[in-house]
Amino acid sequence: MPTVEPEELRARVAQRIRELAKRKGLALTRLADEAEVSRAHLWTILNGESAASIDFLAKLAKVLAVDPDELVRRHRKPRSPS
Secondary structure (H helix, E strand, O other), rough: OOOOOOHHHHHHHHHHHHHHHHHHHHOOHHHHHOOOOHHHHHHHHHOOOOOOOOOHHHHHHHHHOHHHHHHHOOOOOOOOOO
């Protein structure tokens, strides 16, 4: 199993949060408010300055209507037919 550097994982989480919020039509400020998390803390996570706790990811995932692992897992694009 390949290892993932912490910086890469933080970037992946930030990207997935942004993608899923956009897909749901949620501004990031509204996402923070609905998840009852600090906007400032969300910003530090989105900017890769700090790592998100499991509790924090669970709160965001609930608002985004996804399993928390969706925020960590590498998003794979569907294969195009050969």
